Amino acid sequence: MPRHSKNNTASSVFTYHETKSLDYGTKKHRLGRDSFREYNACFLCLQTARDPVACPQGHLACRECMYESILAQKQTIKREQRLLEQKLQTLEEKKEREQEEARQVMLDQFEKTQTSMLGNRKRQQREQKKEDETTDESTNAGIKRKIQDATDEDQLERTAKRLAEEKADKVKSKVTSFWLPTMTPEAEKQYKDEIKPIQTQTMCTAVKKPHPVSLKTLIEVKFQYEDDTKKKCQCPACLKTLSNSLKFSVMRSCGHVICNTCVNMFVKKTKRCYVCEAKIKSKDIIDMSPEGTGFASGSSLAEAKKWDVAFQ
Template sequence: MSRHSKNNTARGHFTYAEMQMLDYGTKKQRLGRDSMRDYDACFLCLQTARDPVCCPEGHISCKECIYENILAQKQEIQRQAEQVAIQQAQEQKEQELKEELAQQIILSEFEKSQMGVLSKTASLRGKLSTDIAIPDLPLNSTDQAKGSKKRPFELDGAELDRLSKQERMNVAKAIEEEAKSKKPVLPSFWVPSLTPSNRKTEFKVTKLHTMCTATDKEHKLSLKNLVPVKFEMSVEDHDESETSNAKGSAICPICRKGFTNTTKMSILKSCGHVYCDSCCKQFIKKDGKCQTCGHKTKEKDIVSMTGEGSGFSGGGAKEARKFDVAFQ
């Protein structure tokens, strides 16, 4: 005998009815037609596109909306470039301060060693064994033939700069290692300089070009690549008194069929006219020209326009998911 519905909670798993009554867990719902934008709607403002333009991948948007989007992206790219320049300037300044400190230490140790106050083993440079052995330069052929004495050693300025820079870098590295060795092993959460989160974060550039964000797979976008969309409108039959309130709908210029979310459309990048895919295959590709304006069109200029679908299983299935954690 089955249990009563009010006492049906002693099983080892939840039933479908019990899962629907819970306020936590993963919930999903299929989106219908009302949750999808129309074929001629802008993917930015979700309204019917005003002065519609199309990107090279077939995404429609308002001319004003896409201009504002590109401008905002360019401002963000400029801000990131300025942030990177500021970070590089700070790093260069820190490096110059380290080299200056290392130069002061080298000079002070040299003065102390000359005065006999500091031994070589006690110096900071002695820990790195940065003594540079200057090789003897070979004699010239004329000097060898004459048997003359070795000419005086000469070192050019570039070599001196390289050696001094290498020595400063070694001393700066020794200073950092000595500072790290003095820090405690365990972090102190009450000291700001020793907290685990007190780390230098590097700023990374996320955008280098303006991108089209109509889909998850973004692609490059520029004002030169935008194509003005030219729909052919068909005015519905109305009385003469209602001509001012007539409503137009986009149709294919060849087969005169109205466009819907289930219609597969293609746009010609050369002129901007929109046709259905079947008419493009039968007429546009064969003739190599637009049937409306007669403009020459290549096969690579025909771009399929993408839409969100009609909400049915064959016209774009979309689901919304929500996850909540159970707190007891």
């Protein structure tokens, strides 16, 4: 038996079948050819692309699937925008209520001060002081008023913050369940400047890092087929059959698909498409190389990993 019991699956005493049957540790498995999408398959429905189109980075899809994806994303964006507007409106109303409560508290305190005996004495002293003053206050009236308004606003914000803290302390003293969502730090009040804007651009999700895509930027892909069955495609220049092991590109301006070998030999030198003689720039040549196979390791996702919690 192995020397360490916690590492008992790393020894040769277990057969291949026993090691595979154990749900313990990290398991690696190299993906084979059947695990990758075909070169002419839609990345959304995983079937052979019908009326194929490509995004600006060369990801192939059916026209119908791509339109549905963009439309669904636009509907989601509109829904999120409505929810964001409602949230902003709710936060503004909440902030106004808090300021109104703070203003009422300040008025109550002012009334208590003015109606008290000490308040009346101070008021008489202030009136007497104003009568004795001989300086001209007309020039400084606007400045004093601005300073007084700024002071009132600051005092109002401080009062509102103090009232909110008092309410939070009262709630904490009554509720002992610290795991409630309302008691988490993320549940603190948020204002307009603290809310992040939502993504308003439709994205292509063919890769891990999505990139922007729109109906105007889609490229109509034109494959050349070997026969009328339209099952196999070929390069129009060298007549090689396209497959996952062959790299090819699409021309942005005309949509013709040519293998990269012919692109380097003909298209890049003449600056024209081999099929239709359309003018081609270097930026108009978009690589459409497929994922490749597990043996060729043409993809960064050629290895799959599976792990599980030990002894569960």
